[in-house]
Amino acid sequence: GNSVTQMEGPVTLSEEAFLTINCTYTATGYPSLFWYVQYPGEGLQLLLKATKADDKGSNKGFEATYRKETTSFHLEKGSVQVSDSAVYFCALSEDSWGKLQFGAGTQVVVTP
Amino acid sequence: DGGITQSPKYLFRKEGQNVTLSCEQNLNHDAMYWYRQDPGQGLRLIYYSQIVNDFQKGDIAEGYSVSREKKESFPLTVTSAQKNPTAFYLCASSSNRVGAFFGQGTRLTVV
Numbered sequence: 072g073n074s075v076t077q078m079e080g081p082v083t084l085s086e087e088a089f090l091t092i093n094c095t096y097t098a099t100g101y102p103s104l105f106w107y108v109q110y111p112g113e114g115l116q117l118l119l120k121a122t123k124a125d126d127k128g129s130n131k132g133f134e135a136t137y138r139k140e141t142t143s144f145h146l147e148k149g150s151v152q153v154s155d156s157a158v159y160f161c162a163l164s165e166d167s168w169g170k171l172q173f174g175a176g177t178q179v180v181v182t183p
Numbered sequence: 184d185g186g187i188t189q190s191p192k193y194l195f196r197k198e199g200q201n202v203t204l205s206c207e208q209n210l211n212h213d214a215m216y217w218y219r220q221d222p223g224q225g226l227r228l229i230y231y232s233q234i235v236n237d238f239q240k241g242d243i244a245e246g247y248s249v250s251r252e253k254k255e256s257f258p259l260t261v262t263s264a265q266k267n268p269t270a271f272y273l274c275a276s277s278s279n280r281v282g283a284f285f286g287q288g289t290r291l292t293v294v
Contacts, residue, residue, distance in 0.1 A: 075225070105282065114189075114273055114285035115226075160225060167233065169216045169277025170241075173225030 073098045077161050077174035084151055084181050092146040092177045094135075094161035102163040104128075104137055104144040105171065109158045118146075118159070156181045186210065189274050189286035195294050196261065196268060204259045204289045206274035215257035216283070219243060220271040229272075232257055261291065269293050 078093040096102065103122045107115040119128030124139035135146045144161060158178045162171040187208045196202045208215065214233045218226040228241030232251040246265025251257055257276075261268045271290050277283040 107285075112288075114187075114287045115275075115283075116285070117282045120282055162225075167214055167231075167277060168279050169214050169275050169283040170228065170231055171226070171283065173227075175223065175225045 073102070073163060073165065073172045075161050075163055075172055075174035077159075077177050080158075080176075080178035082177060082179045084179070086153055086181055086183055087150045088181075090146070090148040090151045090155070090179065092159055092161075092179070094144045094146065094174060096142050096144065096161075096163050098142075098163055098165060100165050102165045103168060104135070105162045105164070105168075106133070106135055106144070106146050107160045107162060107173075109160065109176070111157075115160065151179075151181045153181050153183055155179060187274055187276055187284055187286035189272075189289050191289060192287065194289055194291045196291060197294060199263045201260055201262050202291065204261070204272055204274075204291070206257045206259065206286060207255055208257075208274075208276045208284075209255060210276055210278070210284060211254070212276035212278050212284075213254070214277045215251070216275045216277070217241075217247070217249065217257070217259045218273045218275065220273060220288075226273060229259065 106118040119130040121128040121137035127136045158176045161174040190205045216231040217229040230249040232238035248260045274286045275283045
C-alpha cells in the first residue's frame with residue numbers, strides 16, 4: 072500500500088535559519104503530493120502541492136520539488152520566522168485530493 | 184466567508200454513549216472526509232463521501248458511522264463500539280482544482 076515517511080521532530084531552529092524537512096513516499100501509481108501545516112489547536116492548511124514529476128510547489132517562502140527518481144518531496148525554506156513554528160505534514164493522494172495518506176508530522180520550533 | 188465549520192470544538196463522552204460531531208461546508212465541494220488525529224501521529228481516514236447519499240469506509244471505520252443527506256453536511260457519529268475514541272477529529276472537503284480544506288477540529292474526550 073501507499074505510505075509517507077517524514078523526518079522525526081521536533082526540529083528546533085533559530086530565526087532566519089534554513090529549514091529542511093525530509094519526506095519520502097511509496098505509491099503504486101503516480102500520486103499528487105502535498106505539504107500541510109497545523110498550528111496549535113487548529114485544523115490543517117494546505118501549504119503547497121505538486122501534481123507530477125519535477126513540479127515545484129511554492130508558497131509563503133516554502134518550496135518542495137516532486138522527485139520521482141528518489142520518491143521524495145522535501146520541504147525547504149530559506150529563512151524561517153518564529154511564526155513558522157507549527158507541525159508540518161507531508162501527504163499524497165492517488166485519486167481524490169481529499170483522500171490523503173499522511174506522514175506522522177514534523178514539529179518545527181523556531182526561537183528568536 | 185467560505186469554509187468548513189465543525190462543532191462542537193470540545194466534546195466529552197461517557198462510556199457507552201454515542202456522540203455526533205457536526206461538519207458543515209459552504210464551499211460547494213462534492214467530496215467530504217473525516218480524519219482522526221492521535222498525538223504524534225498523522226491523520227487517518229475514517230469515512231469519505233464523494234456525492235450526496237453515498238459514502239465509503241476509510242482505513243479505520245470500525246466504531247464510526249456517517250450520513251450524507253445534504254451536500255453541505257457530513258456528520259460523524261462515534262458509537263459505543265469505538266473502544267478508544269479519545270482523539271482530535273478533523274473534517275475536510277475537497278475540489279481537485281484546489282485541494283482539501285480542513286475544519287478547525289473537534290477534540291473528543293472519554294470521561
